[in-house]
Amino acid sequence: MQTVQSLKDGIWNLPNTVTSLLGSREDGGVAADDHNNNAATSPDDGEDGKNDDDEGDSVSDDNGAAVAAIEEQDIGAESMANSLMSVEEDILDRSHAIPFGLIREQWQLVLDWDASIPEMEDAIGKCKDLVLRCEDDSEEKKWLVRHLIELRYRLRELQDVDSDPDELPPETKVILGHHFVANRNNPKYKVHCDHCSGIIWNVVQASYICTDCSFAVHHKCIRNVIRICAHVITTERNLPIECICPEIGLAFQKYTCAECGCQLSCNTSTAVTCFGLELKAEKFNAVVPRLCDYSGLYYCTACHWNDTSIIPARVVNNWDFVPRKVGRASLQQIRLLYERPLINLEARNPRLFHFIAGLGVVKRLRTKLTQMKRYLAVCRLAEEHRLVRDTFGGGSRRHLMQSVDMYSVADLVGVENGTLPEFLRKAHDAFERHIRNCVICSGKAYFCEVCSNDEFLFPFDDAAIACTRCNSVSHRACYARSNRSCLKCARLRVREQQMRNEILDAANGN
Structure with missing residues (x-):
């Protein structure tokens, strides 16, 4: 175990070893000259000088290998830097990633930021x-509508600028x-740029935020946005992804x-190396892919921050509310869809x-609330007291x-944590x-036509049932005795x- 540990320490200390070897190379050259001078005066020291020369040759071989390894690392780092620069240069092109079917029309559609009004009008007409x-x-039509x-x-x-040059540009x-506006708020927590992942210091840096999806970005990064x-x-799709993690693979x-x-x-x-040493991928500048559990796609660390969220597909299919890791784009989509009633659960x-x-329980309460809506929608007193608005909010x-x-x-x-049934019960009791007790609403009560009882009946009563055709209300027991006929x-x-019959008789002259 001590030998393995020493090997590990030796590998991690390789840069220091190379530096020491390079330093000993110069010392070795000076020592060789001293040995040559001593060999001319003292023949007994010849063998020692020969041994020193052999050791010097071995050291020089080791130094050459170390220098070659360092040069290879420099070449690799330089090539990686060039590739990163090329990626940054292509960011603007990716931000206008045109579909394959529209590549021939790209020169007429995608314009520079300094385009003139006639060029803009021609591009709009072509689009x-x-x-x-x-x-x-x-996909082509979706891209064209966005671009238009x-x-x-x-x-x-x-x-606007052409008509009034002195007018300030729109915010x-x-x-x-995205509809970016200048972010003038000073949040109490750290805000990171959704493009470069850097911290936005609002005191010294200008930043923008999208009013639709809360996409935050530096002023210097706003022209390079690719998301x-x-x-x-969400507007184009209009539904959350229905499959659970539709992974397609890195290939x-x-x-x-x-x-x-x-x-x-x-x-x-x-x-793990052959010496049992763990090597992390970050030490080789490798970008480890991160899987988004919502879209099933792989992202880099700049586009996937290991945020967690409830996955709608897992809730609908498995009733699973465990948060999973999602990318930044998926997180923004889930937040926008969180309160939209888009899931037909009984059909799915x-x-x-x-x-x-x-x-x-929720289904029964909602059924009763829809029946109560017929009374509250036409009640003047309920509108004056803002009953529905105060109960259900905005x-x-x-x-x-x-x-x-x-x-x-x-x-x-x-439904899972029990807050929705409690909320619906309170709304049901208030309505x-x-x-x-309302004079207007109570005047629209029903009487059972089977038993002719004087008891007032409403469609939302537990002991009552309403006809689906004429909306008349009767007791459930009476409805069952009448062979379920209204x-x-x-x-x-x-x-x-x-x-x-009267119309036919009148037509026949009877």
């Missing part, structure tokens, strides 16, 4: 023609769907980052309602009483109290048949 010719839901919006915004800026900058706005992506990505395109290493994070996974008791939860099927990720999280619907059918 509009291509939009009409492209197929629906194609950006070109129109830039044209408007140029026209909003539109780049790849499309998450708000644009399909050509061992490059899915966002910035930098080269990724296929090596593991650590390796109906068996969850049999295994998760909270989902059944509107992020209005869908809970407008429909029964659609859920958001926030709703499913509330029921108003309907029963008496009001039967009367309406008889009346309709009588009217038809």
